[in-house]
Amino acid sequence: MKCASNLLFLLLVVPFASPRAMAQAAEGPLAPRPETAIQMPPPQAQAKLRVRVTLINTPVTVRNSKGEMVHTLEATDFHITDNGVAQRIEHFDVGGEPLSLVILFETSSRIAPMLPQIRKTGILFTQAVVAASGEAAILGFNDSIDKLQGFTNDSDQIEKTVSRLDTSTDGSKLYDAMAAGVEMLSSRPQATAENPGRRRVLFIVSEATDLGSNAKLGEVLRQAQLANITIYSVGLSTTRAELQAEPRNTHIDATPPGIYGMPGPPGTVQTPTTEQQRNTGLDLMALAVWAIEHAKDQVKDHALEVAAAATGGAHLATFRDRTIERAIDEIGGELHAQYNISYTPTGTNDTGYHEIKVHVDQKNLKVRARPGYFIAPPES
Numbered sequence: 001m002k003c004a005s006n007l008l009f010l011l012l013v014v015p016f017a018s019p020r021a022m023a024q025a026a027e028g029p030l031a032p033r034p035e036t037a038i039q040m041p042p043p044q045a046q047a048k049l050r051v052r053v054t055l056i057n058t059p060v061t062v063r064n065s066k067g068e069m070v071h072t073l074e075a076t077d078f079h080i081t082d083n084g085v086a087q088r089i090e091h092f093d094v095g096g097e098p099l100s101l102v103i104l105f106e107t108s109s110r111i112a113p114m115l116p117q118i119r120k121t122g123i124l125f126t127q128a129v130v131a132a133s134g135e136a137a138i139l140g141f142n143d144s145i146d147k148l149q150g151f152t153n154d155s156d157q158i159e160k161t162v163s164r165l166d167t168s169t170d171g172s173k174l175y176d177a178m179a180a181g182v183e184m185l186s187s188r189p190q191a192t193a194e195n196p197g198r199r200r201v202l203f204i205v206s207e208a209t210d211l212g213s214n215a216k217l218g219e220v221l222r223q224a225q226l227a228n229i230t231i232y233s234v235g236l237s238t239t240r241a242e243l244q245a246e247p248r249n250t251h252i253d254a255t256p257p258g259i260y261g262m263p264g265p266p267g268t269v270q271t272p273t274t275e276q277q278r279n280t281g282l283d284l285m286a287l288a289v290w291a292i293e294h295a296k297d298q299v300k301d302h303a304l305e306v307a308a309a310a311t312g313g314a315h316l317a318t319f320r321d322r323t324i325e326r327a328i329d330e331i332g333g334e335l336h337a338q339y340n341i342s343y344t345p346t347g348t349n350d351t352g353y354h355e356i357k358v359h360v361d362q363k364n365l366k367v368r369a370r371p372g373y374f375i376a377p378p379e380s
Helices: 001-015 019-023 045-055 111-120 120-129 155-163 175-188 217-226 240-244 272-280 284-293 303-311 324-335
Strands: 057-062 079-080 085-087 093-094 098-107 134-142 145-152 199-206 227-233 316-317 341-343 352-360 366-368 373-375
Touching: 045 134, 057 079, 057 352, 079 341, 098 111, 098 120, 098 175, 111 155, 111 324, 120 134, 120 155, 120 227, 134 155, 145 155, 145 175, 155 272, 175 199, 175 217, 175 227, 175 303, 199 303, 199 324, 217 227, 217 303, 227 303, 227 324, 272 373, 316 324, 352 366
Parallel strands: 098 134, 098 199, 199 227, 227 316
Antiparallel strands: 057 341, 057 366, 079 085, 079 352, 093 341, 134 145, 352 373
16 A cells, blocks of 8 residues: 555656756766667758758869969959859868878779789879878778778888789779778868868779679769768779770861860860760760769769769879879879868758859869769758
């Protein structure tokens, strides 16, 4: 009877306890029981928080009509729009910010004939790309993803790791390796308006072939864009016909070599590569935007070119007269001569694809920048 009366007392009294008394019942957060999942905020709340704090960094490459890089522009010469809405530039720099670099080396058995040449590129990476103030990590990939070197600014260690690259199976989980590289870079100090931090670059030395990855290219590129990661690639080709023979050209040139009969697409530098894309009907920018918007679908061809186009980087193929060393050197030169511009998006929709356009006041200049970024709705 005594226990029953106590229970009746609790049932009658507790519902009428004051909120203040109940609030004082426990001080501080309650520790979760072992093996109990910690409840996270709703995805919608997390998505809205990410949108509010997003700072967009966009490296911008500017070249003159001769293809030479232009380094003399000021912040006032640039105008940026996000989905057509003018944005205020919060940070502006010309080639001076240190890099955080993840280098992905394909280590499948298919690239074994090129391995002696690749092993010699360590000094090029340390001197032309990483430079004195940068840091680099190295991943190798075939059927598995191998972390060969964590982030370091030790040039000797980077060069030693590259010189010891070796091949294994014939697999090539390119997209999984890219996802791992994006995750590693995302952990590096994030740029803010007050402290720009390091520029994040994913550098791929590989064929454009993916075999067996769980990750999809579009998903990887979405994350790269939101993490302000620029992707550069040096394309390897193990096809002897591509290495030794001139590709068949069925296009009839109406103008002399080096002269282009039509202007290039807006925001691009006109080169033999872009001219070839026009002649073959390939629109890399449109394909990149499609990959981002349809992240679950698979991109079957031109993966490295699409990744570079989607993030404002560049892809350099090596099967013609461009060696691996020359391609790495060209990319290093571009990285350290770019304008790096940051802004916080205002006046635009939270979710969906955001198109970035960069305009320069001066005439006869070609501008290349990242085309945009995608913020997925909470339910996706």
